[in-house]
Amino acid sequence: MRRDPDVDRLIYDAFAEAYVKRFADEPPDRVHVTECVDCLRKWYLYRNGVELEPDKTVILTMGQLVHREVLEALAGRGYDVEVELTWRVNDVTVVGHADALNGCEVLELKTVSRIPFQPWKHHLLQANAYAFMADVPEFVIAYVSKSSGRVRSYRYRRDEKAWSYILGRAVELSHYLRRREMPPAEPGTLCKWCSVRGKCGGWRQLAL
Numbered sequence: 001m002r003r004d005p006d007v008d009r010l011i012y013d014a015f016a017e018a019y020v021k022r023f024a025d026e027p028p029d030r031v032h033v034t035e036c037v038d039c040l041r042k043w044y045l046y047r048n049g050v051e052l053e054p055d056k057t058v059i060l061t062m063g064q065l066v067h068r069e070v071l072e073a074l075a076g077r078g079y080d081v082e083v084e085l086t087w088r089v090n091d092v093t094v095v096g097h098a099d100a101l102n103g104c105e106v107l108e109l110k111t112v113s114r115i116p117f118q119p120w121k122h123h124l125l126q127a128n129a130y131a132f133m134a135d136v137p138e139f140v141i142a143y144v145s146k147s148s149g150r151v152r153s154y155r156y157r158r159d160e161k162a163w164s165y166i167l168g169r170a171v172e173l174s175h176y177l178r179r180r181e182m183p184p185a186e187p188g189t190l191c192k193w194c195s196v197r198g199k200c201g202g203w204r205q206l207a208l
């Protein structure tokens with residue numbers, strides 16, 4: 001038996017491609033909600049083909065795959081699943097993919113290692129944006145723990161201020177992409193899981 005690093009690399013590359021493919025080929029006037037809810041620099045680097053840190057990318061992609069299976073099971077229980085939503089602001093098209101949607105609410109499913117005490121800010125911003133784009137009054141974030149198997153859901157009424165913030169961020173990111181100018185770093189807790197941390201000096205401002 002011998003290790004085969006070439007196959008390791010092949011698998012890592014496949015995960016990286018699966019992770020960024022939704023965003024990498026988009027024109028600069030189309031911006032995804034996901035790209036607006038946390039550090040703009042990270043998403044700018046993804047769009048510009050920067051090499052991702054392999055292990056982190058595998059973890060993030062695995063989360064997406066597990067969650068897709070569960071969404072298929074939710075279809076037929078009163079929800080439409082993986083619904084594409086769009087919204088026009090200035091000269092930018094904002095794009096979102098709601099996990100599940102009915103006439104009253106958006107449901108976002110988040111697979112996590114550990115369920116947080118309260119929803120993460122970027123998850124709230126994302127689900128809130130989808131509620132506006134789908135024109136429903138409420139959203140639910142359901143956390144599913146990969147380690148304990150527990151599920152915990154949080155329901156909110158949509159918030160206008162948070163939605164305006166996301167629209168502003170979409171316009172901002174689009175302008176950086178058009179100018180091919182890297183946005184400033186926005187160091188925060190998420191730097192710990194950032195797949196482009198090696199290409200960004202900004203996180204060093206933090207004591208991680």
Ligand code: SF4
Pocket residue numbers: 039040041042185186187188190191194195196197200201202203
């Ligand atoms: S390491 Fe932090 S500041 Fe740098 S791109 Fe990633 S999230 Fe942004």
